[in-house]
Amino acid sequence: MTLERVVHASHHELVAHAHRIAALLVRPGRVVLTCKHAQSFVPGLLAAWLTGTTVDLLPNVQAGTLDRVDEDPTVAYVLHDGAERQARSDKAIYLPDVLAAGTSVTVPARPLPSIAARMTTSGTTERPRYVEKAMAELLDELDVLAQIIAPAHCVLATVPFSQLYGLLFGALLPLRFGARIVSHDKLLPADLATILVTENVDLLVSTPAHLRAMALEEMPRGLRVVTSGARLPSPLHERLLETHGWQVTDVLGSTETGGIATRTVPGGPWTPFPRVQVSASPPEYQLTVASPWSPRITLDDRVEIFADGTFNHLSRASELVKIAGKRAHAHELEATIRAVPDVTDAAVLVYAAEGKEARVAAAIVGTADRSTIADAIRRQFDPVFVPRILKFVTAIPRSDRGKIDGTALRGLLGLADSTSTIPFVSTASGRYTATVPEDLVFFRGHFEGDPILPGAVLVERLVWPIVQAELGGARMTGMKRLRFHKPVRPGDHLEIVIEHKPEHLTFEVRRGELVASGQLFVT
Numbered sequence: 001m002t003l004e005r006v007v008h009a010s011h012h013e014l015v016a017h018a019h020r021i022a023a024l025l026v027r028p029g030r031v032v033l034t035c036k037h038a039q040s041f042v043p044g045l046l047a048a049w050l051t052g053t054t055v056d057l058l059p060n061v062q063a064g065t066l067d068r069v070d071e072d073p074t075v076a077y078v079l080h081d082g083a084e085r086q087a088r089s090d091k092a093i094y095l096p097d098v099l100a101a102g103t104s105v106t107v108p109a110r111p112l113p114s115i116a117a118r119m120t121t122s123g124t125t126e127r128p129r130y131v132e133k134a135m136a137e138l139l140d141e142l143d144v145l146a147q148i149i150a151p152a153h154c155v156l157a158t159v160p161f162s163q164l165y166g167l168l169f170g171a172l173l174p175l176r177f178g179a180r181i182v183s184h185d186k187l188l189p190a191d192l193a194t195i196l197v198t199e200n201v202d203l204l205v206s207t208p209a210h211l212r213a214m215a216l217e218e219m220p221r222g223l224r225v226v227t228s229g230a231r232l233p234s235p236l237h238e239r240l241l242e243t244h245g246w247q248v249t250d251v252l253g254s255t256e257t258g259g260i261a262t263r264t265v266p267g268g269p270w271t272p273f274p275r276v277q278v279s280a281s282p283p284e285y286q287l288t289v290a291s292p293w294s295p296r297i298t299l300d301d302r303v304e305i306f307a308d309g310t311f312n313h314l315s316r317a318s319e320l321v322k323i324a325g326k327r328a329h330a331h332e333l334e335a336t337i338r339a340v341p342d343v344t345d346a347a348v349l350v351y352a353a354e355g356k357e358a359r360v361a362a363a364i365v366g367t368a369d370r371s372t373i374a375d376a377i378r379r380q381f382d383p384v385f386v387p388r389i390l391k392f393v394t395a396i397p398r399s400d401r402g403k404i405d406g407t408a409l410r411g412l413l414g415l416a417d418s419t420s421t422i423p424f425v426s427t428a429s430g431r432y433t434a435t436v437p438e439d440l441v442f443f444r445g446h447f448e449g450d451p452i453l454p455g456a457v458l459v460e461r462l463v464w465p466i467v468q469a470e471l472g473g474a475r476m477t478g479m480k481r482l483r484f485h486k487p488v489r490p491g492d493h494l495e496i497v498i499e500h501k502p503e504h505l506t507f508e509v510r511r512g513e514l515v516a517s518g519q520l521f522v523t
Contacts, residue, residue, distance in 0.1 A: 002112065003046060005139055008178030014043055021047035021079070021098055023105040029076025032056045032069050033162075039183035040081035040095040041161045042171055048079075052110040054132075057162040059120040068470065071429035119164060119255060130471075131255050133164065137293035138172070141258045144273050145173050148262060149226065149249065152203035156182040156195060158210045164255045165228045169205045179203070189217035196220050204246075208232045209398045211240060211248075212345060221245040228253060230403050231313065233335055237266035252313065257294040260287075261311070269310035280305055285314070321350050323358050326382040333360065333377065333385060340376045342368040347396045347404050348387065351415050361389035361413045363396055389413055422462045424469075430498045432466050438490035455484040458516055463496065463507050467520060470498050475523050480504075482518035486511065 007015060021043055025031060031048040033055045035041035048055045056075075058065055061082070069075055070089040078091045116135040145168060155177075157170030174181045182199050186192055187210065196204070197220050206214075207229040215236060221244055228251035240246045252270055253259040260278070261270035272278050276291040280303050287303045290296040302314040315329040330348050337346035343366035350358050364373065374386045397408035424434040436453065442461070443451035464476065488494070488511070495510045501519075509516040 002109070003049065006142070006172060007046065007175045010178040011175060014175075015046065016104065017043035017099050018046035018050055019107050020101065020103060020105050021093070021095065022050040022107045024093060024098065025051045025053065025077055027076040030054070030056055030072075030074050032058060032075055032078045034058055034061045034066070035079060035081040035095060035161075036061075036185065037081050037183045038157075038161070038171065038181045040079075040099070042175070042181060043099065044079040044095055045161075045171065049112050049116070049135075050107055050110065052113050054113045054115040055117045057117055057119040057167070059162075067426065068429065117167065119162060119167075131164075133258075137258070138168075141291075141293040142168065142172050142176060144275060145169070145259065146176050147274060149173065149203075150224070151177045152179045152224070153177075154180045154182065154199055154201045155203045155205060156184065156192075156199065156201045157205035158187060158192070159205060159207055159229065163229075164258065165251070165253065166205070168259070169226050169228075169251075174203075189214045189219065193217065193219045196223065208236060209396075212236055215239045215243060216344065219244050223247075225249070226251060231331065233338060234267035235335075235339060241266065254299065257289045257297055257299070258291065260289050260291075269306060269312055271310050278303070278305065278309075278311060280311075287311075321348075321358075321360065321385070323350075323360070323384045326384055328381050328385050333362075333381065336376055336380050337362060337364065337373055340366075340368045340373055342366045343373070345396050347409055349406065349409060349413070349415075351389070351410075351413075359388040360385050361391075361415060362387040363391050363393045363409060363412055365393060365396060367392075389415070421465075424462065424466055424496065426469070430470065430500070432496040432498075434462055434494045434496065436488060436490060436492045436494065440490065443490060451490055453488040455482070455516065458484070458488055458509065459518070462494070463509065463516075463518075463520075466496055466498060467505060467507075467522065471522065476520060477523055478521040480519040480521070482516075484516045486513060486515045488515060 003015065025047065031053045033041065033044050033048065035044050045055055069078055070091060075091060077093055079093050079095055081095050083094070112135050114135055115132050116138045117133050118130055119133065120130055152174065155170065155174040157166055159166040159170060161167050161171050171181065182195060182201060184195055186195060192214065195201070202224060204223055204225045206225060206227055208227060209230070211227055223244065223246050225240070225246050225248045227248060232248065232250045237248055237250065240248055248264065250263050251259055252261045259273050260276055261272045263270045273291065276289065279288045280286060285302050285304065286298055287301040288296065288298045303311045304314055305311040315331060321328050321330055333348045334346050337343055343364055345365035346362060348360055348362045351361050370390055373390065377386050391413055393412055397405040397412065422434050422436055422440065424432045426432050440453070442453060442457045492511055494515065497508045499506045505520045505522060507518060507520065508514060
């Protein structure tokens, strides 16, 4: 496989940029790509592939994440376009300087890597974890996308290239079309409107969170739009169609499965991608997907499949809200609230005080009054689903993937439970410190007058979160040789050491002397 299957012949200057970067990648090891802007990200991606190297795409570029990358001996290079990180380490290559050099270099042709990229899931269906995308699978999906999305001349994406959706639709598909890719760092609707006009953009790649803001502003008409990352509410789809004349293609997919299906009619059924097989079995009717670019996977999504192969998306199984024997789905409650006049956005969650029945809390963006919102919910649902906590906010917290940030939402609603976590700090690669909060909820009942932290809680709430931070996302497959040598009490200052072995991780927790130790098996 060669780059010709990815890059249109018209992008000869871009390929030249990629060769210039590839000539610098002389050390063996992993290549981490952290570029934010398309003008750096795309040639950096192609450069790594020219050398036959898999690209690592990070879940974020926070200082702690970059520190772990710099200390990782398996990482040879970090390609970036952040001037503030220019002197971070001898692994860092600041691509804007390389691209400005203008020298002509050609590297010997090599086969593309068998694994195109490593990236993280969003964590919607489980804890975030790394996913490897094989080059053959990525190109198979790209072939199908080129069949179902009409060619474009200029593409602008408001989503990060470090996620599969942004990588495919914002970078690789435009390369296949021979389209220009707009490099920008704007998210405000007014700024985007200007860019869309001045760059003559004919395909916008975005998310419902960004489109919701654009629906309320003056924007150029008649644009083609692709959206994914979260479900596009039908009222928002209708508003984009009626107000802006935008032709929206809604894409259902995930990092694990890649693309699954599309729809272009608000609230209409989903049509599976060519060569994608979907099924659902009673009693939960959860969606099972298989395709040339995805193994057979059963998702959290509940669907109704029709005789012609299309399907309706009913809900996510994890969104089912059960209160006092009654049932509703969180997205249906949110849709009902958003349909209230003067409400522009909403998010709900379920909370439960200790020993009490679960209740609904809601964050609302808009100026509607509480009684109107409560009446709207009562018309569609049992009164138990009227929010006990209802707070008006300026914006619903969402990740850069367009999904609701549950932790931040709980904080906005005053439901954050800081006493259920043990904060920790990285002091070096594999080394951390933590002070156990004196009011930690898990001390209750263990034991009156002499509180002791249960060993299982020490592993679940301290050791495992540290492993997650150390690996950037992982799943535990087993534990062995757990030993709890000394009790942990409120206020204890602990030192934690994680050591990587060929087949497992070992951990030690110390308080001067050894407190706990064991082995963890992860994928």
